[in-house]
Amino acid sequence: MAFEGLSERLQQVMSRIRGKGKVTEADVKEMMREVRLALLEADVNFKVVKDFIKQVSERAVGQEVMKSLTPGQQVIKIVKEELTALMGGEQSQIAVAKKPPTVVMMVGLQGAGKTTTTGKLANWLRKRHNRKPLLVAADVYRPAAIKQLETLGKQLSVPVFSLGEHENPVEIAKRALEQAKAEHCDYVLIDTAGRLHIDEGLMDELRQMKEAVKPDEIFLVVDAMTGQDAVNVAQSFHEQLGITGVILTKLDGDTRGGAALSIRAVTGAPIKFAGMGEKLDALEPFHPERMASRILGMGDVLTLIEKAQAAVDEEKAKELEQKMRTATFTLDDFLDQLGQVRKLGPLDELIKMLPGANKIKGLANIQVDEKQIARVEAIIRSMTKEEKMHPEIINGSRKKRIAKGSGTTVQEVNRLLKQFDEMKKMMKMMTNVPKGKKKGFRFPFM
Structure with missing residues (x-):
């Protein structure tokens, strides 16, 4: 994303004030100095930075913050509101003429x-x-x-x-x-x-x-x-x-x-x-x-949902849910779902839209290998229809044929089959096991 550097700097500043039980004018002043530097480094217009800092500072040392039970959170809320206002406040819709076109x-x-x-x-x-x-x-x-x-x-x-x-x-x-x-x-x-x-x-x-x-x-x-x-x-x-x-x-x-x-x-x-x-x-x-x-x-769940609604076939989603419930999910279904997920955009960008994703250690530098996803797809496409329906029949000789056909190794085929088996078990558990007892699963391309 274009704001990678700015985002990282601002999050560091915010994290220092987030949990503070009391926020002084000195705290706000120090924070604003850091925010000002972060904005200037991001190539924001000097006058715009000056006005932004003035607006936030005036609000941040006001009564709404100083008397708040969570002053640190209040300051962050103000920064977000002023950042939103700086970029226009509300979304601006495209015009529609009274008489087309x-x-x-x-x-x-x-x-x-x-x-x-x-x-x-x-x-x-x-x-x-x-x-x-x-x-x-x-x-x-x-x-x-x-x-x-x-x-x-x-x-x-x-x-x-x-x-x-x-x-x-x-x-x-x-x-x-x-x-x-x-x-x-x-x-x-x-x-x-x-x-x-x-x-x-x-x-x-x-x-x-x-x-x-x-x-x-x-x-x-x-x-x-x-x-x-x-x-x-x-x-x-x-x-x-x-x-x-x-x-x-x-x-x-x-x-x-x-x-x-x-x-x-x-x-x-x-x-x-x-x-x-x-x-x-x-x-x-x-x-x-x-x-x-x-x-x-703070994530962007609404955009993520809109992307999903635009890319995911609703009928297929219902069909998939039924297959998960009846444990008839096949490698063909997995391939289809992989295709729909890829339509949403780069997976590392999607992960960053989740709230709190910035707090997960190492996530800021995560890179999903798109080539590895392509290799997974190639492995599944190199299987026969019967093998995709019943992967348990894939023996040593079949694995060699699949690896050769997909330009991969037998080890990679083994890894995919093992992870697919884990995923099926997890799906079965998700339909039967009480909340909080779900087993984790790592996608084959992560």
Whole structure:
């Protein structure tokens, strides 16, 4: 996650004050010094840091903390609330026009991931809200931009409007809007041209397009890895176009994350979405409160639940529950469940969304080996249907054949079979044994 360093520093500071029976002004002052350094190191705008520290300090030495039975916890609560407020307070929803279609202009500098993000947003609207979006290829300057958007549209089964590289972008946007109305599309997502830096030519064209199509949203796509520059870019675009929201890309990357904490405060424009990976479904609505919880190590169960609801087949889940109860769970079922879990995203990131996960020793550095998961899948796929149904029939010669077919070793096959057997026993115990007596199980890829 982008806030890895900041998160670690803030959690260390919070842990020192968490259990204090009494909090003095000196304690708060020392804590705020550490928080200030952590925020500046994370590349948060200096003025934003100054205002944030002032707000927290004033509240932290107030009566609500000093007279509280748990002052340490109260201070942490204040830090979380102010962190949430800094990022926008409540989640900001995407606009819905009174009369469809809703027009969205996607703007930003070249290299921020604007075209891919346009495709991701179309996918999110289609899958999460059952909307019918139209993608518009209005970037006529960047080589292959139109082709890239058409390829994304084909992958997503979403229509793309294009007039080629020689038409005026403003005219493309106007005619796309006409087609969207004729075809009863819910959203028009216009992928506009970017530049390597902000110039008057780019802004003039975008202003003309804004005047021509009257967008309901102007989303600025910003690369979170550019740090403080992302804030400067956001400020410039906002002054000249009046952006209505920001989409941060690469928020899953190895970056300090200061942009996410600064953009809202500097521009007043809310962060509406965050790109959390390369895949076309790796776009999440930005929830300030949930992000604050993640930064402070309090977990993010709601996002985890939403990911599960989107990825897990409900009918299959019911069928699995029945199989667990009747002890008919097979290796095929395990393979299927492994596939559904992998859809949720990197497993080490999912683990960190659990409340209290930051307190488990070594979890901060946990890395789930995705290659090992692939090896487990390869082993199961190398088995016959009968072997998957009845793994107890797998003898020495069968193990050698499975190992050869999956490019693994007999030892790895043995380990998987042993752990699967343990898992089946655990499932049986979970349906019969009283609460608190459940046996632990270690997944084959941990």
